[in-house]
Amino acid sequence: MSDAVLTDAQVADFRALAGMIIPASAQYGVPGADDPVIFADIVGSVGRDHGAVVAALARAAEVAGGAVAGLDAAGKAAVVATLQGEAGAMGVLVRLVLLCYYRDDRVMVSLGLEPRAPFPKGHVLEQGDWSLLDPVKARKPFWRAAP
Amino acid sequence: MLDKVDVLIIGSGASGAAVAWSLAETKMRIVCLEQGDWMKPSDFPSNGKDYEARLYGDFATSPNIRKRKSDYPINDDNSPIKVVNFNAVGGSTVMYTAHYPRLHPSDFRVKSLDGVADDWPVDYATLEPFFAENDRMMGVSGMAGDPAYPSHQPPMPPLPLGKSGQTMARAMNKLGWHWWPSDTTIATTEYDGRAPCINLGHCTPACAQGAKASTDITYWPHAIRAGVELRTNCRVSRIETGPDGMARGVLYFDKDGVEVFQPAEVVIVAANGVGTPRLLLNSASGKNPNGLANSSGLVGKNLMFHPWANIYGYVPEAMDGHRGPPLCLWSQEFYETDLSRGFVRGYNLQFNRGIGVASEAVQTTSVGLVPWGSGHHDGFRRLMGRRMSVGCCTEDLPEEHNRVTLDPVLKDGNGIPAPKIDYTISENTRLMTDHAVARGKEILAAAGAVDVGVIRPVAYGGWHLLGTARMGEDPARSVVNPWGRCHDVKNLFIVDGSIFVTSGGVNPTSTIQALALYIADQMKQRLATLFD
Numbered sequence A: 001m002s003d004a005v006l007t008d009a010q011v012a013d014f015r016a017l018a019g020m021i022i023p024a025s026a027q028y029g030v031p032g033a034d035d036p037v038i039f040a041d042i043v044g045s046v047g048r049d050h051g052a053v054v055a056a057l058a059r060a061a062e063v064a065g066g067a068v069a070g071l072d073a074a075g076k077a078a079v080v081a082t083l084q085g086e087a088g089a090m091g092v093l094v095r096l097v098l099l100c101y102y103r104d105d106r107v108m109v110s111l112g113l114e115p116r117a118p119f120p121k122g123h124v125l126e127q128g129d130w131s132l133l134d135p136v137k138a139r140k141p142f143w144r145a146a147p
Numbered sequence B: 001m002l003d004k005v006d007v008l009i010i011g012s013g014a015s016g017a018a019v020a021w022s023l024a025e026t027k028m029r030i031v032c033l034e035q036g037d038w039m040k041p042s043d044f045p046s047n048g049k050d051y052e053a054r055l056y057g058d059f060a061t062s063p064n065i066r067k068r069k070s071d072y073p074i075n076d077d078n079s080p081i082k083v084v085n086f087n088a089v090g091g092s093t094v095m096y097t098a099h100y101p102r103l104h105p106s107d108f109r110v111k112s113l114d115g116v117a118d119d120w121p122v123d124y125a126t127l128e129p130f131f132a133e134n135d136r137m138m139g140v141s142g143m144a145g146d147p148a149y150p151s152h153q154p155p156m157p158p159l160p161l162g163k164s165g166q167t168m169a170r171a172m173n174k175l176g177w178h179w180w181p182s183d184t185t186i187a188t189t190e191y192d193g194r195a196p197c198i199n200l201g202h203c204t205p206a207c208a209q210g211a212k213a214s215t216d217i218t219y220w221p222h223a224i225r226a227g228v229e230l231r232t233n234c235r236v237s238r239i240e241t242g243p244d245g246m247a248r249g250v251l252y253f254d255k256d257g258v259e260v261f262q263p264a265e266v267v268i269v270a271a272n273g274v275g276t277p278r279l280l281l282n283s284a285s286g287k288n289p290n291g292l293a294n295s296s297g298l299v300g301k302n303l304m305f306h307p308w309a310n311i312y313g314y315v316p317e318a319m320d321g322h323r324g325p326p327l328c329l330w331s332q333e334f335y336e337t338d339l340s341r342g343f344v345r346g347y348n349l350q351f352n353r354g355i356g357v358a359s360e361a362v363q364t365t366s367v368g369l370v371p372w373g374s375g376h377h378d379g380f381r382r383l384m385g386r387r388m389s390v391g392c393c394t395e396d397l398p399e400e401h402n403r404v405t406l407d408p409v410l411k412d413g414n415g416i417p418a419p420k421i422d423y424t425i426s427e428n429t430r431l432m433t434d435h436a437v438a439r440g441k442e443i444l445a446a447a448g449a450v451d452v453g454v455i456r457p458v459a460y461g462g463w464h465l466l467g468t469a470r471m472g473e474d475p476a477r478s479v480v481n482p483w484g485r486c487h488d489v490k491n492l493f494i495v496d497g498s499i500f501v502t503s504g505g506v507n508p509t510s511t512i513q514a515l516a517l518y519i520a521d522q523m524k525q526r527l528a529t530l531f532d
Helices: A008-021 A036-044 A047-064 A073-083 A089-101 A105-110 A130-137 B014-024 B110-114 B124-138 B162-175 B219-225 B272-282 B357-366 B373-383 B427-446 B509-525
Strands: B005-010 B030-033 B075-078 B229-231 B235-241 B247-253 B259-269 B308-314 B327-331 B347-352 B387-394 B403-411 B417-422 B450-455 B492-494
Touching: A008 A036, A008 A047, A008 A073, A008 A089, A008 B373, A036 A089, A047 A073, A047 A089, A089 B357, A130 B162, B005 B014, B005 B247, B014 B030, B014 B124, B014 B219, B014 B509, B030 B259, B124 B219, B124 B509, B162 B327, B162 B347, B162 B387, B162 B427, B219 B229, B235 B259, B235 B272, B259 B272, B272 B403, B272 B417, B308 B427, B347 B427, B357 B373, B387 B427, B427 B450
Parallel strands: B005 B030, B005 B259, B030 B229, B075 B417, B259 B492
Antiparallel strands: B235 B247, B247 B259, B308 B387, B308 B450, B327 B347, B347 B387, B403 B417
16 A cells, blocks of 8 residues: 555545545435545545546646535536546546445445455355257367367 | 575466476475465455455556566556466466366467468377366366367366356357357365355455465475475576586575575476566576577567457346356357458357456446446446456467567566567457457347447456467477477476467466476476486
8 A cells, every 4th residue: 555645635626526426326325435434445545546546636626627626516517527538547536436435335235235245155156057058069079170 | 505406496376386296206306486475365355345446456467556576567568468467376377267278189280270370299189188187186167078179077067157157158059159168277066175166256366265276276285295395485587507508507586585596407487478588588698698598589489468359248137247257158169260251260259257346337437338427326227237248369379579578677676677578469360359359249139238348459468478488399490399398408498388389269277287297297208318
């Protein structure tokens, strides 16, 4: 993990962006990515992506013409419309938000998934219908003999 | 100076472990030097809820991103395909997807059959007993009777089809195309101390269950019990030669960063298709100014990667998603040459079960399938768990301009010059990929998939590192002879993927290990005349 930290202004802009990328949903009963617990996970996970995150925040501030956090709803929407689809540093920032959001217990439960690590419980996989293989078994060998 | 050993092996991965185990029965003093350390299953990603995020950090596939102490940097800026590997006891078998096809008989005779590249100096029939021995040692699951291959019997039953496998199978049957449950090195029953797979679904970055075979849990326990010494955190910087041109031993940096000379009667290099040419080039001397064992000038040349494409889409029903090993089926329908397709040689198709929830969110958002903002939740829930994808592994033919050299500036943590990759995708491979992508789309359409997308080439898809110290009869056209001994240095052997003459169109680990066992067997048969 990098020792580099974000400034308060960068954290505020980052949180505003996170909430615009994934807002809360009353329909699904899930928090947004700016939720205190989720956003703390995001900021705590910046680590080796610090440089890219700082660059992405600078790009967002450039588009916003100042602090993203200080914009009204319409201003934020305009920023999102410009930034969405940008790759590079912005892609790293978005990836970080998504990776942390989609491991939050509340989000996982809302998706119908158990909020847990894969190990040690694992998962059940149905064996399936092996008779599907019958027509392939009926084929003659078709590998090429070599001289 | 350390005591002289009989055999010194560089690298403990797929081939180094196999050759160490095989030679152990000779009771010679055998030492293996590994630049990484033993991995602990409790440290593997699937132990934690952050398991998907670690693919972008300490379990990234690229050493340039991962940056563990055991990694060395690779300048792959001049290549559309980036090198991926892992450095630890077990090498890249710790981080692979355990797909385990063999090369086909035709892969060893591409010149005779198709008039391109060169034939190998060994053939499938010669390697067959070593394939079988390796299947037993690694523990392979699969099903006998595949009409695309000569008959062989994997020791364990295949992975379950699951929902994803059945959907793909129905699509393939609709098209009338070949498919078969993959040979994998994932244990489906208890096997040689390994627990069976419990469908953690995150196989590539190491298996916390220990069901996936990596050589740290297959070959190495047996080799160590048989007397082989494995030294970890030891990075070899160069192979030293004497006035007679024979290898005297190696210089390496130990775990404390102290450079040590280890003398040896025989040196075996098992450092993969990038690490091996790097070491040989770094072993240049006044007598060998272009690198060791390089009188042919071919050390580092003819790098083959298997350029990869991935075709994905989303079906209406929920599939297995993150539950279960990602790869379950293969198709060899388009493997053998058919010139009416517009290219020579062929490719293997792999069917992927699905990916984790967070990874799905990253991928669907990055390509615009799922938006930011208020539409995010509906968009994601529409696609989550419904992904199907087809990977195509195209045969990469050898071309000398595709190569590994030494970077003039970049160095690893011990100050050893790093490798540099120069690589372009050939026109034949481009045409082959066009064909494969079109077939992949047909398969997905037959499965009822929509929102189909294509990734080509898969940038971080340089898993298969082949051809950079090719084998052959002619010292002017090859680096090692037909049984792995360097033409130029009669006590220096190479056993990894760098000795491949051509790449075939399938994952190479099974063949790499069979070749290593074959070379070890040849050495054992020739012990009295090994240096003649």
